[in-house]
Structure formats: structure tokens, C-alpha cells
Amino acid sequence: MNPVLECTQIRHTFGRGELAEDVLRGVSVAFDAGETCLLMGPSGSGKTTLLSILGCLLTPTGGRLVVNGEVVDPKSKNRLSRLRREKIGFVFQHAQLLPVLTVRENLDVVARNGGLSGRSLRLRVDGLLERLGIAAVRAKWPDQLSGGQRQRAAVARALLNRPTILLADEPTASLDWEHGEATVRLLVEQAKQEGALLLVVTHDTRMLPYFRRHLHIRRGVLHEDRTP
Numbered sequence: 001m002n003p004v005l006e007c008t009q010i011r012h013t014f015g016r017g018e019l020a021e022d023v024l025r026g027v028s029v030a031f032d033a034g035e036t037c038l039l040m041g042p043s044g045s046g047k048t049t050l051l052s053i054l055g056c057l058l059t060p061t062g063g064r065l066v067v068n069g070e071v072v073d074p075k076s077k078n079r080l081s082r083l084r085r086e087k088i089g090f091v092f093q094h095a096q097l098l099p100v101l102t103v104r105e106n107l108d109v110v111a112r113n114g115g116l117s118g119r120s121l122r123l124r125v126d127g128l129l130e131r132l133g134i135a136a137v138r139a140k141w142p143d144q145l146s147g148g149q150r151q152r153a154a155v156a157r158a159l160l161n162r163p164t165i166l167l168a169d170e171p172t173a174s175l176d177w178e179h180g181e182a183t184v185r186l187l188v189e190q191a192k193q194e195g196a197l198l199l200v201v202t203h204d205t206r207m208l209p210y211f212r213r214h215l216h217i218r219r220g221v222l223h224e225d226r227t228p
């Protein structure tokens with residue numbers, strides 16, 4: 001089976017000259033469809049940077065990225081946005097919902113971009129709102145939500161178009177354990193159902209048992225716990 005997501009010798013440097021910071025120093029890793037993976041590491045170790053590169057949101061300084069069998073060329077913007085729209089679901093560390101749209105509208109926009117409309121759009125959006133426990137706040141604007149509700153709306157948005165690659169940056173950071181666990185279960189369940197790759201960044205070691213692969217990043221280098 002070909003990996004659904006693969007990177008080779010990814011390097012990333014922020015800044016120039018004296019201020020240059022080598023955040024990723026040659027990261028190579030491959031993920032198969034249906035895998036559940038956790039990425040951990042100290043604050044500032046490059047987790048968000050790596051996830052952003054894997055999600056085609058940030059162009060690395062060097063290295064090669066293959067998404068769904070396609071070598072990513074940072075220069076072809078149209079292909080990049082198509083890959084992001086059709087293949088990748090991304091939960092941002094700080095939710096990043098559109099502030100001028102309600103929760104419901106935030107989801108509708110993404111669902112429409114994914115080709116849903118009418119009754120199938122309503123069913124999909126309402127189903128996810130219910131499952132994530134935020135149906136009651138669907139008409140609110142993001143700044144009227146609690147941090148946890150915002151985060152759950154961001155998870156719903158990432159799941160909408162049934163991506164084959166699901167990347168989540170600390171999706172449970174602003175949730176209590178109960179909601180955090182429910183969210184992780186939903187992500188894992190959804191990934192299994194769709195045969196999608198799930199890669200989650202977290203600091204919460206209680207999440208470990210839900211994931212098959214455990215990756216760590218330290219000083220820009222990726223390590224993997226090989227558990228049988």
C-alpha cells in the first residue's frame with residue numbers, strides 16, 4: 001500500500017541571518033491511510049510547523065512532500081488549494097473560525113465548497129453539530145462561544161468533507177477531560193469509518209492509548225516509539 005502522506009528530509013528555517021531558527025532538521029516520515037498517530041513534543045519544538053507543512057499550509061525550506069500520491073509543488077497554487085479542499089481536514093490550534101459567520105454558517109461554507117447542498121448539507125452539518133454537542137450554539141458567532149465550543153466547531157468543520165487526511169493541532173487543549181476524550185473518540189471513529197489518516201498533536205498523555213503510532217519531536221528531529 002502506498003502511503004497517503006509522506007515527507008522526506010523536510011527542513012524548515014524561520015527568519016534569516018542571526019535570527020534564523022532551524023525548526024525542522026530533516027524530518028522523514030510516511031503515513032498510511034487508516035493510521036491513527038499522535039505527535040508530541042515540548043512547546044516550541046516545531047509540532048505546528050510540521051503539521052502545517054504536512055497540511056500544505058506552509059511551504060518548507062527544503063525537502064519533499066507527497067500527498068495522496070501527488071508530489072506537492074508549492075508553486076502550483078491551484079493544485080495546492082484543491083488538495084487542501086478535497087483531501088485534507090485541518091483543526092487549527094486556535095480554532096480559526098471565520099468571525100463574521102455563525103457556527104452553522106462556518107460549517108455551511110466548507111460543506112458547499114466540498115460539493116454538498118440542500119438536504120444532504122443540512123443532514124451532514126446537523127449530524128456533526130449534534131455529535132460534537134454544539135447544536136445549541138449553532139446560531140452564535142465564534143466570539144460568543146467558550147474556548148471549548150469553538151474548538152469543537154473547528155473539529156466539526158475539519159470532518160465535514162470526509163478528508164482522507166485529518167490533521168489536528170491540539171484539538172483538546174481548551175476542553176475538559178470528558179469533552180476532550182469525546183472529541184478524540186469522534187476523530188478516531190471518523191478516521192476509521194472513512195479509512196482516513198489521523199494525525200493529532202497533543203500534550204495530553206492520557207490520549208496515548210487511542211492512537212496506534214506515537215511520534216515525538218525534539219530539537220527539530222522526529223522520533224518514533226516502536227511499540228509492538
Ligand SMILES: Nc1ncnc2c1ncn2[C@@H]1O[C@H](COP(=O)(O)OP(=O)(O)OP(=O)(O)O)[C@@H](O)[C@H]1O
Nearest residue numbers: 014015021023041042043044045046047048049050
Ligand atoms: N511564523 C513564524 N515566524 C517565526 N518564527 C516562528 C513562526 N512560527 C513559529 N516560529 C518559531 O518556530 C518554533 C516552533 O514553533 P511551533 O509553533 O511549530 O511550535 P509547537 O511545537 O507547535 O509549540 P506549541 O506546543 O507551543 O504549540 C518556535 O520557536 C517559534 O517561535
Ligand SMILES: [Mg+2]
Nearest residue numbers: 047048093169
Ligand atoms: Mg503548536
